[in-house]
Amino acid sequence: xxxxxxxxxxxxxxxxxxxxxxxxxxxxxxxxxxxxxxxxxxxxxxxxxxxxxxxxxxxxxxxxxxxxxxxxxxxxxxxxxxxxxxxxxxxxxxxxxxxxxxxxxxxxxxxxxxxxxxxxxxxxxxxxxxxxxxxxxxxxxxxxxxxxxxxxxxxxxxxxxxxxxxxxxxxxxxxxxxxxxxxxxxxxxxxxxxxxxxxxxxxxxxxxxxxxxxx
Numbered sequence: 001x002x003x004x005x006x007x008x009x010x011x012x013x014x015x016x017x018x019x020x021x022x023x024x025x026x027x028x029x030x031x032x033x034x035x036x037x038x039x040x041x042x043x044x045x046x047x048x049x050x051x052x053x054x055x056x057x058x059x060x061x062x063x064x065x066x067x068x069x070x071x072x073x074x075x076x077x078x079x080x081x082x083x084x085x086x087x088x089x090x091x092x093x094x095x096x097x098x099x100x101x102x103x104x105x106x107x108x109x110x111x112x113x114x115x116x117x118x119x120x121x122x123x124x125x126x127x128x129x130x131x132x133x134x135x136x137x138x139x140x141x142x143x144x145x146x147x148x149x150x151x152x153x154x155x156x157x158x159x160x161x162x163x164x165x166x167x168x169x170x171x172x173x174x175x176x177x178x179x180x181x182x183x184x185x186x187x188x189x190x191x192x193x194x195x196x197x198x199x200x201x202x203x204x205x206x207x208x209x210x211x212x213x214x215x
Contacts, residue, residue, distance in 0.1 A: 009055055009057055009174060010169055010170070011056075011104055011107050011169045011172065012167055012170075013111065013167050014053065015167050023069035026066055046073055050071040050072060050073035053166075053169075054069050055067050055069070055090070055094075055104055057094070066091075067091045067094040067097075072084070072111070072112050083119070083120045085120065085122055100172070107169050108120075109155045109160040110160045111166035119154060120154065121152065123145065123151070123153070124150060125148055125149075125150055129153070132153050136156040137154060138154055138156065139153050
């Protein structure tokens with residue numbers, strides 16, 4: 001099956017209604033249809049105050065389609081310097097593109113850092129712990145979530161310099177091959193992370209060498 005041959009990808013904060021709408025639609029496809037983590041819709045109260053980030057496929061400089069997303073949010077008024085990421089998802093058709101998931105995480109942490117974040121946390125499925133360690137995260141603890149072992153991890157903010165232009169974000173050059181061959185089920189399955197009622201931390205599911213989907 002062939003998929004759009006985009007020239008590049010922009011990873012940025014969502015700023016337009018269609019970007020947010022497509023991000024939520026992608027989350028439903030990944031977390032409800034593909035992973036079966038939620039029935040019908042994965043939306044929760046956190047969406048009311050979280051910031052949505054998107055990875056956009058581009059043609060000639062024009063944004064065409066949301067192919068990845070993640071959201072970030074503060075823990076709450078008790079500690080505004082503590083941030084979480086959740087609902088990380090990459091469209092199955094673009095998971096072999098490489099770097100989309102990791103760049104979403106880069107912007108998530110770096111843009112939160114620019115807003116005063118002093119601690120950025122994620123709850124990661126155990127098979128992805130080595131990957132996050134390579135991305136300069138460290139493990140604090142382990143816990144079972146929905147019957148799966150997870151690592152409670154924290155990003156090293158020194159590896160994520162503040163990004164003060166998140167609405168512009170980062171641009172990745174596209175790889176030429178976009179053939180759907182073999183994709184792992186997603187990643188981030190968020191738990192109300194302490195703050196999120198059902199999912200507020202990054203729960204990364206199975207991913208070969210590169211982040212794919214998450215809650």
